[in-house]
Amino acid sequence: MGNYRFILSGGGTGGHIYPAIAIANELKKRYPDARFLFVGAKGRMEMEKVPQAGYEIKGLWITGLQRKLSLKNLMFPVKLIQSLIKAGNIVAEFKPHVAIGTGGFASGPVLQVASRKGIPCVLQEQNSFAGITNKLLAKKAEKICVAYDGMEKFFPADKVVKTGNPVRESLIREAGSKQEAAAYFNLEAERTTLVVLGGSLGSKRINELLADNLGLIEELGIQLVWQCGKGYYETYKDLGTEHIKVYDFLNRMDLAYAMADMIISRAGAGAVSELSLVGKPVILIPSPHVAEDHQTKNAQAMVDKDAAIMLRESELDSRFEAVFRKLASSPEDRHRLGNNIRKMAMPDATRRIADEIEKLLPTAI
Ligand SMILES: CC(=O)N[C@H]1[C@@H](OP(=O)(O)OP(=O)(O)OC[C@H]2O[C@@H](n3ccc(=O)[nH]c3=O)[C@H](O)[C@@H]2O)O[C@H](CO)[C@@H](O)[C@@H]1O
Structure with missing residues (x-):
């Protein structure tokens, strides 16, 4: 019972990584036999911080799109295609029951391929202004957990749930x-x-x-x-x-x-x-x-x-x-x-996000 598999993707900065770690920790508490796989961007902070938190991570060769014309931008389509293929292989092999995206460019290919394979996706948006990756993924997600009011201007209203931002329990x-x-x-x-x-x-x-x-x-x-x-x-x-x-x-x-x-x-x-x-x-x-x-x-x-x-x-x-x-x-x-x-704290954020994820799990495995 509870041998669920969760794939989590997000990174580039701590602001996207630590929410994913907090969510994984809460799910692990609920399902000690579950398996977790993180997917990040090669060379970025998550490749070091996620293993330190005790989780396995695989890296994609992807960077964000620069606003100006640059060599990096010319490489972007190549990197994107390669990342989609690699993300496809990772998802096909790991077979997650739910995919969770916390923003940042690595989460784009992972959640894109997961949703195409019919795996339920949950997004978590930390800011009052939605990030580009989450905006692109919103249509494919089942639920979008947010921390601020008014996020319906970025996301489909029926998918938005206000939970607050997950914070690692160890901090509190x-x-x-x-x-x-x-x-x-x-x-x-x-x-x-x-x-x-x-x-x-x-x-x-x-x-x-x-x-x-x-x-x-x-x-x-x-x-x-x-x-x-x-x-x-x-x-x-x-x-x-x-x-x-x-x-x-x-x-x-x-x-x-x-x-x-x-x-x-x-x-x-x-x-x-x-x-x-x-x-x-x-x-x-x-x-x-x-x-x-x-x-x-x-x-x-x-x-x-x-x-x-x-x-x-x-x-x-x-x-x-x-x-x-x-x-x-x-x-x-x-x-x-x-x-x-x-008085501004939302101490239940992580638990409420895990509740939303739980609703998407198959009942018997
Ligand atoms: C420059 C930039 O792009 N900033 C964005 C980035 O911020 P940034 O990556 O700085 O993220 P946040 O302030 O959201 O969170 C920082 C996280 O890193 C941890 N931490 C920080 C410093 C340290 O020495 N040790 C440590 O563990 C904090 O405890 C916290 O969990 O993501 C946030 C959430 O999407 C956005 O709101 C910010 O605008």
């Missing part, structure tokens, strides 16, 4: 104490700690901001956990000290959240969902480089409920210092923001 349930986190980061448990998150790939502008403000942070007696991103690590790693810990990527986000008295973060959908669950005061600095400026919309939704502070990149030079000083010196502000953001 197993959240360690500040003591444990301090030992892990080699910092002092009693000292105020700022955690800086640049999104799964790191943020150039947030890194520059931090580098310019290390004097201020030191003056305020604050210690720092700084996730700068893999591509920026060489530039910033030497700034680490007894009170400043620089990371390319944080593998223990649970401990980073446990350590934080305040957070500076990009406003990716996953970051915002996690921050709501952990209920920490945050200054959101949305990336202006994403489709339809959706991170600003994610951040604005929090600001509207007095649940976070937002600073646009264009305001950093003029406002960051004053805003940061005020937050650092006001336990009341931190407490209020932390409480308000916690």
